[in-house]
Amino acid sequence: QVQLVESGGGLVQAGDSLRLSCAASGRTFSSYAMGWFRQASGTERMFVAVISWGGETTTYADSEKGRFTISRDNAKNTVYLQMNRLKPEDTAVYYCAASPLGYYTTQTGYDYWGQGTQVTVSS
Numbered sequence: 001q002v003q004l005v006e007s008g009g010g011l012v013q014a015g016d017s018l019r020l021s022c023a024a025s026g027r028t029f030s031s032y033a034m035g036w037f038r039q040a041s042g043t044e045r046m047f048v049a050v051i052s053w054g055g056e057t058t059t060y061a062d063s064e065k066g067r068f069t070i071s072r073d074n075a076k077n078t079v080y081l082q083m084n085r086l087k088p089e090d091t092a093v094y095y096c097a098a099s100p101l102g103y104y105t106t107q108t109g110y111d112y113w114g115q116g117t118q119v120t121v122s123s
Contacts, residue, residue, distance in 0.1 A: 002026045002098045002112040009094060009117030012086055016121070020081040022096030022114055030054070030074040033099045035110060036081045038092035038119075045095065047105045049081060059105055086121045093118050 008020040022034070035050040049060045049070040058070050069082040079096055094117050097110035104110065 002029070002032065004096050004098060004112055004114035006094065006096050006114045006117040009119045011120045011122065014087055014121055014123050016086050017082070017084045018086065018119060020083065020094055020096075020117060020119070022079045022081075024077045024079070024098065026077070028100075029077040029098075031100065032112075033103045034070075034072060034079040035097045035099065035104065036070060036079075036094060037097060037107065038090075038094045039116075040089075040092040045107060047107075048094070050099075050103060050105055051079065052103055057103065059103075061105075083119070086119075088121045088123045091119060091121050 003025040004022055006022045033052055036048040037045050038048050039045040047061050051058045051070045051072050055072050067085050072079040096114045098112040099110045
């Protein structure tokens with residue numbers, strides 16, 4: 001069982017940066033692939049980024065490539081999402097998720113989810 005708590009969201013202006021954090025409970029954090037998803041109002045939850053167990057491999061949605069960076073610190077049981085050059089269309093609730101079974105870019109691969117953190121980007 002893993003519990004995830006996101007933090008770091010807020011209201012920023014276009015072009016600003018934010019770093020989201022996701023703290024995980026449990027001693028098996030390093031055995032999970034970790035993903036970030038986001039859900040804008042009235043839309044489906046969408047994949048943002050995923051990082052492998054040891055952090056060697058990352059994958060991003062096309063719209064985030066070059067602007068967002070996912071990383072993890074297994075000693076701190078934490079995964080991060082650094083978001084640069086934010087745009088109004090990045091406004092959403094951001095969720096982190098843990099996958100014990102594999103490396104996925106779809107929601108169905110993830111067993112554990114945080115409660116989400118709101119990111120609002122004004123123009």
